[in-house]
Amino acid sequence: xxxxxxxxxxxxxxxxxxxxxxxxxxxxxxxxxxxxxxxxxxxxxxxxxxxxxxxxxxxxxxxxxxxxxxxxxxxxxxxxxxxxxxxxxxxxxxxxxxxxxxxxxxxxxxxxxxxxxxxxxxxxxxxxxxxxxxxxxxxxxxxxxxxxxxxxxxxxxxxxxxxxxxxxxxx
Amino acid sequence: xxxxxxxxxxxxxxxxxxxxxxxxxxxxxxxxxxxxxxxxxxxxxxxxxxxxxxxxxxxxxxxxxxxxxxxxxxxxxxxxxxxxxxxxxxxxxxxxxxxxxxxxxxxxxxxxxxxxxxxxxxxxxxxxxxxxxxxxxxxxxxxxxxxxxxxxxxxxxxxxxxxxxxxxxxxxxxxxxxxxxxxxxxxxxxxxxxxxxxxxxxxxxxxxxxxxxxxxxxxxxxxxxxxxxxxxxxxxxxxxxxxxxxxxxxxxxxx
Numbered sequence: 001x002x003x004x005x006x007x008x009x010x011x012x013x014x015x016x017x018x019x020x021x022x023x024x025x026x027x028x029x030x031x032x033x034x035x036x037x038x039x040x041x042x043x044x045x046x047x048x049x050x051x052x053x054x055x056x057x058x059x060x061x062x063x064x065x066x067x068x069x070x071x072x073x074x075x076x077x078x079x080x081x082x083x084x085x086x087x088x089x090x091x092x093x094x095x096x097x098x099x100x101x102x103x104x105x106x107x108x109x110x111x112x113x114x115x116x117x118x119x120x121x122x123x124x125x126x127x128x129x130x131x132x133x134x135x136x137x138x139x140x141x142x143x144x145x146x147x148x149x150x151x152x153x154x155x156x157x158x159x160x161x162x163x164x165x166x167x168x169x170x171x
Numbered sequence: 172x173x174x175x176x177x178x179x180x181x182x183x184x185x186x187x188x189x190x191x192x193x194x195x196x197x198x199x200x201x202x203x204x205x206x207x208x209x210x211x212x213x214x215x216x217x218x219x220x221x222x223x224x225x226x227x228x229x230x231x232x233x234x235x236x237x238x239x240x241x242x243x244x245x246x247x248x249x250x251x252x253x254x255x256x257x258x259x260x261x262x263x264x265x266x267x268x269x270x271x272x273x274x275x276x277x278x279x280x281x282x283x284x285x286x287x288x289x290x291x292x293x294x295x296x297x298x299x300x301x302x303x304x305x306x307x308x309x310x311x312x313x314x315x316x317x318x319x320x321x322x323x324x325x326x327x328x329x330x331x332x333x334x335x336x337x338x339x340x341x342x343x344x345x346x347x348x349x350x351x352x353x354x355x356x357x358x359x360x361x362x363x364x365x366x367x368x369x370x371x372x373x374x375x376x377x378x379x380x381x382x383x384x385x386x387x388x389x390x391x392x393x394x395x396x397x398x399x400x401x402x403x404x405x406x407x408x409x410x411x412x413x414x415x416x417x418x419x420x421x422x423x424x425x426x
Contacts, residue, residue, distance in 0.1 A: 008227060010223070010227040010228075013226065013227050014219070014223075017219055017222065018215075021210060021215060021218060021219075022207060022208070022209045022210045022215075023207055025210055026207040026208070041214070041218055044218060045218060045221050045222050045225070046366075048222045048226065049222070049225050049226060049367075050299070050300045050301070050365060050366070052225075052226035052227070052239075053235075053238055053239045053299075053365045054239075054299045054300065054301045054365065055239070056239060056240075056241065057241055057242075057299055057301055058301070067301055070300070070301050070302065070303070071300045071301050074300035074301075074303075074304050075300060077304065077370075078300070078304070078366070078369070078370035078373075079366065079368060079370075128200070131200070132200040133207070143303075144303065145303060146303025146304075160199065160200055163200070
């Protein structure tokens with residue numbers, strides 16, 4: 001990131017793309033519904049555009065991962081509304097495949113999880129995506145969301161309880 | 172690509188989810204996170220081509236360099252534009268000469284409040300997406316920007332000026348002056364947005380901030396203390412700019 005920030009090095013930017021593009025695509029597509037990947041790729045592109053424009057704001061003393069996920073979350077919130085409208089996903093995991101390449105990688109259990117994520121509130125879903133899927137710590141998520149650690153833990157506790165119920169697991 | 176994508180999510184204590192066993196806490200997820208599949212090569216290549224064309228592969232322009240400046244630098248540009256506009260208004264039309272004594276203190280407090288409000292609105296509008304968004308602050312500020320100028324305008328004891336025929340006759344002149352100056356400042360803030368389709372609160376914050384600046388300029392210039400003129404000719408500028416922005420944003424979303 002340092003080479004890219006200071007010199008706009010294309011190879012360094014490409015390395016960031018290769019490391020994070022797939023993860024960001026998954027971050028965006030979970031909960032977006034049948035048009036998930038189509039919209040997610042657009043949001044990934046917007047995220048990297050903001051990374052490029054904000055590169056001189058990056059503090060090299062701090063970890064990069066929470067920084068890029070802050071951008072991704074804000075892109076999701078501010079520019080993803082039109083994709084959020086088609087959030088519905090098939091209730092039955094045996095339902096027909098989703099469009100395009102989505103069908104090749106979408107398993108029945110993955111669709112069940114997506115369905116359950118769709119039942120959560122936006123604030124709960126954000127915490128679950130960042131904690132469970134992206135592996136960020138609660139303090140990192142709190143800073144990223146501009147909330148307290150306690151508030152984030154409360155959201156996580158409620159969200160995971162709801163997910164266990166929806167996925168048929170004992171609470 | 173994607174080697175790192177296969178890792179497991181961590182628990183609140185940093186322990187991998189799959190190794191928690193009986194030590195699971197009430198903050199732990201239901202199980203290991205579903206694996207994230209890497210993007211197919213063809214999809215990744217097309218995506219990179221699109222991103223490269225807009226970023227490292229694009230020609231650097233002055234506009235792009237300005238958008239990449241930190242938020243405080245971009246706010247400085249907006250305030251610089253406001254100062255240029257204020258200077259032009261002062262040179263061509265002059266500032267009101269009669270505010271003195273205790274009235275000047277009240278006047279200064281009122282202006283300070285407007286400057287703080289406009290600064291907060293510009294900050295909320297221009298802050299990069301790498302920081303938590305200030306949507307709630309922005310919406311509160313927009314509401315305050317609609318109310319505060321009207322309150323100040325309708326508060327006769329705040330001002331000591333007298334109703335002058337020249338200003339009453341050119342009451343709409345104040346409105347036009349306010350709309351032009353407010354639009355120039357707002358458009359400067361809008362042009363410095365990093366997003367190609369900024370969120371509504373960012374657009375409306377820029378417009379409300381420009382409107383507040385325009386209201387302040389009108390109060391610096393116009394000696395009228397007629398509440399009707401001050402409310403309809405001065406404070407309405409903020410409402411008009413925000414209203415136009417709202418309508419424009421709605422049309423943009425509907426297209």
